[in-house]
Amino acid sequence: MFKWTVGDAIALPITLVIIIICAVLMRIFLKSDRAKRIPLMVLAVLIVALEVCKQIYYNTYEPFTLYILPVHFCSTFIWLMPLAQFTKGKFNKFIKPLPVCYSLIVIIIMYAYPHMLLGNSPSAPFASFHNAHTYLFHHTIVAYFVFSVALGDYAPDKKDILPLICGIVFYASYALPLAYVLDVNYVNILWSEFPPFEALRKSTGQVVYNILLFTVAVAATLLIYAVYYFAYNL
Secondary structure, three states: OOOOHHHHHHHHHHHHHHHHHHHHHHHOOOHHHHHHHHHHHHHHHHHHHHHHHHHHHHHHHHOOOOHHOOOHHHHHHHHHHHHHHHHHHHHHHOOHHHHHHHHHHHHHHHHHHHHHHHHHHHHHHHHHHHHHHHHHHHHHHHHHHHHHOOOOOOOOHHHHHHHHHHHHHHHHHHHHHHHHHOOOOOOHOOOOOOOOHHHHHHHHHHHHHHHHHHHHHHHHHHHHHHHHHHHOOO
């Protein structure tokens, strides 16, 4: 954790600066609420397109593996972002906090432990389809959070705590059984790449580990949301 390669140290800050500059420019030049929603709609369409390209590529040009299936936590954005940007009414109000707050979690993990989400892609982002997709997909999520904040697309509310918890529970309801049935380590369910968690799994057993894993996920989500809520209101 907190180990960056030379590629990470070069690519990640440069990409983040580009995203922030784009957000600032849009904040300045996009005046109407309708215009401000367009960049987020584009990102919602882009992330779905990236996932479709990934599935086509690995079913056509590379040996397909079950790890390619969109069961990872980051894969939730392929339906969360479009639902947040293209729905209306009470359902939209319920779903809106999820991609914004979850994207902040992805950002924290990505910058704390780049290899967990990005692998070696920052060292050569466009050396292969895998690297390009990994790098672009996760930075689409980063851009979604930055643009949402810059364009004022989401205002946190205390009532959003319930949807955030429901989102984690819903994800666990299908990711857990699929990880065991398919024998694929989605979101570290079977074993952890984070040494302290792996030691915990070995000492407490798989059931306790999985309960603690998602309990920590809920707790971390609420903590991050609390910080975001108070920072927003300041």
